[in-house]
Amino acid sequence: MTDTAVSVRPMVQGDVRAAFDATTSAFPDNRGRLEQFRIATPDEKERYQTRYRHLIDTDPAGAFVALEGERVVGVALALRREGLWFLSLMAVRPTSRARGSDGSCSTEPRPTARAAAAA
Numbered sequence: 001m002t003d004t005a006v007s008v009r010p011m012v013q014g015d016v017r018a019a020f021d022a023t024t025s026a027f028p029d030n031r032g033r034l035e036q037f038r039i040a041t042p043d044e045k046e047r048y049q050t051r052y053r054h055l056i057d058t059d060p061a062g063a064f065v066a067l068e069g070e071r072v073v074g075v076a077l078a079l080r081r082e083g084l085w086f087l088s089l090m091a092v093r094p095t096s097r098a099r100g101s102d103g104s105c106s107t108e109p110r111p112t113a114r115a116a117a118a119a
Contacts, residue, residue, distance in 0.1 A: 018072035026091035
């Protein structure tokens with residue numbers, strides 16, 4: 001483990017591949033349906049990444065990446081529909097857990113939740 005500071009910023013389209021990679025590393029190989037991330041064909045990987053891109057475009061206030069230096073180590077995706085706020089995904093690389101990444105990612109979508117509650 002390194003002591004690199006964790007920062008959180010809005011996700012942009014250029015982060016999609018690294019965010020997808022962080023997500024796939026966050027789940028054990030033997031965890032049922034999520035195992036498909038590890039064995040996905042290029043077309044399947046692109047389909048998942050298209051979902052990330054869609055949320056960046058439609059719900060940018062709920063799309064975040066956690067960084068250690070320049071490396072994406074976590075991702076949080078949330079969306080708002082008809083006054084409801086949903087956390088769609090939160091994943092942190094195992095090597096970055098318990099060092100701030102989990103908490104940093106989970107606190108960022110809250111403004112979206114407050115805005116949804118106020119609507």
